[in-house]
Amino acid sequence: MGSCTDDIWGQSFSLNDIVTGVLDDQGIVLCWSQAAADLLGHTAEDICGSPVWSLLADGSLRRCQGRHHRTGIPPYGQALLRHRSGHRVEVAFRTVPLQGSSLSVVLALPLRHPASRSRGSAFLRALFTQGHIEVGIHDLDLRTVFTNAASFTNVTSHVSHPSDLRLGSRVRELFSPQDAQDAESAVRQVVETGMPLIGWEPQARAPQRAGEQWSLSAFRLEEPPGRPTGVATMLTPLATRQRERHRLDLLHETSVRIGSSLDVLHTSQELAEVLVPALGDLAWVELAYATLTGDEPPKLSSAAGLWYTRRAAMASATGSIPSKLLQTGMTLPPMPDSPFLQRLRRGETVLTSGRSAGEQLGPELSPLFVPEGGHCVLYAPLFARGLVLGVLVVWRTGCRDSFVEEDRELLAEIASRAALSVDNARRYTREHRAALALQQRLLPRTTSDLPAVEAAGSYVPASGGADIGGDWFDVIPLPSLRVALVVGDVVGHGLHAAATMGRLRTAVQSIADLELEPDELLTHVDDLVQRFAEEADPAERDTVGATCLYALYDPVARRCAVASAGHPPPVLVHPDGTTEVFEVLPGPPLGVGGMPFEVTSLQLEPGSILALYTDGLVTLGGQDIQGEVSRLTDRLAVLCAGGMAPSLREIGRSLLSGATEVPPRDDVALLLARTRALPDDATAAWQFPADPAIVTEAREDVTRQLTSWGLYHLVFTTELVVSELVTNAIRYAGGPVSLRLIRDDVLVCEVSDPSNTQPRLRRARWTDEGGRGLYLVAQLTTRWGSRYGQTGKTIWTEQSLSPATE
Structure with missing residues (x-):
């Protein structure tokens, strides 16, 4: 049990819960209420004439304090009573002596849910003492019997508000004559039906509330068992609701729009556009050079590197950027070490006036950073993972109200969320740049001019450059003027796939120098991929694999021998423009092992075109691969109709046009080779x-x-x-x-x-x-x-x- 205090009697409870008993000066029970009988299971006939001590559990009063009355019971405290069934009931009690008599009345309140009572009492105290919502308690005639008007503060203007909610006033007096009858009828309906009224907004305004809009809510007050005793009303300033709604809407739009792209500049522009005109009239984002290039920007403690920045994005409510300001793409000049810059370096969001900002920047820099009519500005550092990425700046100009503290806190939250998106874009830029550089070093030249063939290759990464993969092509000159044409596709994307692709391309080149037949070469490469899988982490072994097609062309014999390791078949364009699929019996993908590869040979006329590709090219349309291969064959027939074939580069651009207009889901490699023959x-x-x-x-x-x-x-x-x-x-x-x-x-x-x-x-x-x-x-x-x-x-x-x- 808790310590004996008087707090329990200050809490809210129903009078029906109170247990009552009358004692003489010897502590003998003389009278016993029905509530007491219901609580302890003892009727008045059972208990009257017995000492009250017989109801107490052992030692239950030792925890109570205070002076004893003549009955021997403390004046107040808590006690454990014994129920007729044997279990214990905890109560809080008060002993009240009757004047002019030796009798005393004991009032007890059962403590069935002390924690919930405490929370309910705390809620009521907070509700009536807060200064944001006018609360009124009204009787059944809708007259005010209690109000928190004395503590109410108009939060929209931040000055005390002389509330119209007075003791004895009617609900109708809170509204204009146009709305008074409707308001009173609505509240009276709450009393009659018990259905609450939520968020009723009057159409007109009371004269004493000019310039303000309010929302009315009402709830019926009841005494058990459901008897109405009055009604509670709450008047909420709509400005508060609108401000909170505006805040939530802006945060929601920020989370939805910002971060949809992994491009740093695009993400910055989205951030600026989200804030204008929702928060300000003009906004811009300044990013460190390292952020733009994907490198590590300076730490928060490194003040010097913060201002080696470039203006990355700007947005204006008018749609045009003032020409005097520093424009998008321009580098910031050296900045003076002003107080607000020092606060930014500490990670603070700064609110200051336009005049103060201009004075700290100086007359030379002020025109570049302070817009005409700009009277208030917010600066927020873009700080993520211990790195200072840049600065977010929002201005208000003209007749618009100045920023308040809530705006500063809102921008700080937006900047914190946006900084993570900018940093994700920066980290992706770094990884993508590394992967792209690696792949560019690993892929061969796009064009080759050899005695055996004229060749042109193309590569398109997935998702418009977002996913560098493991597709590759190669043209390998061999002795006796022969040439090997290779195209392959490594499982997965990213640096891992690009690195695996480089290893496979090197392996194919090395084995090709042995001048093996295509099936023997693929067998050796298959063994190599199996070793790659053994070297990989056990959880990643199933993801190590590739498909490959190897074609060996001899310009003297005019013979082309092809073998496939799970790869789509090439398409052959004859010199007269007719096309066909080079039917190849595919073997298993590289890394499977245990299965042989088959060689298919075909005599080719000089001027024939072989189109080798990865499956990304034949999945652009989203149809089945066989249907897309047929579509590819038809497109080549159209491009090479009448034997007047355009250049290989033009054919490649045409075939890949769909991949460049709509970013492909998988990367695409295409190799076109026009055969030659020796006289x-x-x-x-x-x-x-x-x-x-x-x-x-x-x-x-x-x-x-x-x-x-x-x-x-x-x-x-x-x-x-x-x-x-x-x-x-x-x-x-x-x-x-x-x-x-x-x-x-x-x-x-x-x-x-x-x-x-x-x-x-x-x-x-x-x-x-x-x-x-x-x-x-x-x-x-x-x-x-x-x-x-x-x-x-x-x-x-x-x-x-x-x-x-x-």
């Missing part, structure tokens, strides 16, 4: 038996061919190269031996034999009789290498067509 007279081929005597014949054939091509300066070195390679083939591999010369921008010499033995370059010692052949070949040519086929190997060399200069 028949640009190649020469011979086949010899495995006889050492044919080496001389091979040299003579090469000499004649080079002479007919006009490559006299290459005769000597080429004879040496052919002699060495043919001799080695006959000696170590047997026959037949094939020899082929290819002339384009380089001279290619190929010697093929049926052996799969790997040629090895070594440095011979001076005592060795052999071992210098391949070393000699390496010295005489630009580069050399070997590749394997189904029936043997081919050793190739390349020589520049330009004569060597001394």
Whole structure:
């Protein structure tokens, strides 16, 4: 039990709750109320004549204080009484002696819900003592019996208000004659029906309330069991409600509009436009250079860096920005160390007059920062995660009221919320810039001009640049004038996907140098992706994967071999403009493992166009992929109709126009390659038996061919190269031996034999009789290498067509 105080009797309660008993000077119960019988279960016949002490639980009065009456019971306190059923009932009591008699009356109040009674009492005290709402208690005749008019303050003007709510006044007297009858009828209906009246706004104004608007609410007062005793009215200034509604609306609009973009400048412009004209007539946002570029801006304690800023956004209620002010995009000049700037650096939102702001800025800077007619200004720092991003400035000009403290607090809250959106945009700018720079370094040149193909590639990131992904394309020159065309798509977006894409592109280039067939190359890359997954965190292993399409084109044989790892098929445009899908049997995506890849070969005419793409291109329309591939095929047919195909770059721009107009959900990579073929007279081929005597014949054939091509300066070195390679083939591999010369921008010499033995370059010692052949070949040519086929190997060399200069 709590300590014995008199507070409980100051709380609100119903008279029906009071328990009453009459005692003599010996503490014998003489009278017993029905409420007492209901509370303790003892009737008057049971208890009258018994001492009151028999009702007390053990030790229940030891916690009470005060002087004892003649009955022996303290004058007031709390006690535990024993119910007839045995449980205890806590009561607060007061003992009242009767004048001229030895009898005493004991009044007790059950404490069934002391906490709720305390809260209810606190609520009533707060309601009647606050100065924002006029509260009146009226009897059934609607006359005022209680009011808080003495403590009421007009919150809209911040001066004392002589309230019209007086004791004895009628409800009708609060309103103008036009509304008096309606108001009284509405309140009387509350008394009669018990239905509350909420937020009734009169149409006219009482003369004594000129310039003010009010809202009336009324609630019926009752005594148990539901008998009406009066009515309570509350008059709320509409200015207070409107101000709070305006505050909530502005905060809601701020949360909805600001942060919808991850662009720093766009977010700043949204912030300025939200505040005008809702809060001020002119607003601008100034951001630190680091914020604009995505770097770390200065800490709040770093005062020096705060004003190396640029005006990022401006908004005006008139729609035009005064020309004298510093304009959007301009850099702020050095600022004097004024008191309000010092407060900004401490993270405070500053309210000051236009005159004071102009004086602190000085005559030279004032025209750049103080608008004409600007009489009041708010400055709020954009402070987030310990970083000062910039400053938010709002002006009021002309006849508009000056800012008040509530406006300063509102702008501080808006700036706090907006700063997080600006900082999110800044952090995204930094990550996006890093990812974009990484990907730009990883992707090849957009155009390639090779003997085998003319190629043009394009890449469009997802969401209009918001999501850098792992799509890539590549054009890899290979020996013997062949070329590899690659397009791939890594799972996911962001830096992780871009980094994985870079690793895969490097791996494909390295393996392509081994001159493997497309299916063998994809098998090696598949193993590599599985190793990537093993290296990844266990929770992310399922997200490591990619699709890839690898096409190998030989301009001499005019043959294109394609293999797919879960990638959409390429589209082929014939020289006459007709189109078809290059039907490829797709294998599993890279990283799945355990399944072979199939190679599909096709002879291509010179001038054919191969379109390789990622699935982002065929999901722009939101239809199924097969339908979109057909649509892509039709578009290419239209672009290349009649065999008059435009440039590859123009075709690519047309195909990607949908991705640039509407940001794609997935990034898009597109590679277009127009095939070329070497003329028949640009190649020469011979086949010899495995006889050492044919080496001389091979040299003579090469000499004649080079002479007919006009490559006299290459005769000597080429004879040496052919002699060495043919001799080695006959000696170590047997026959037949094939020899082929290819002339384009380089001279290619190929010697093929049926052996799969790997040629090895070594440095011979001076005592060795052999071992210098391949070393000699390496010295005489630009580069050399070997590749394997189904029936043997081919050793190739390349020589520049330009004569060597001394």
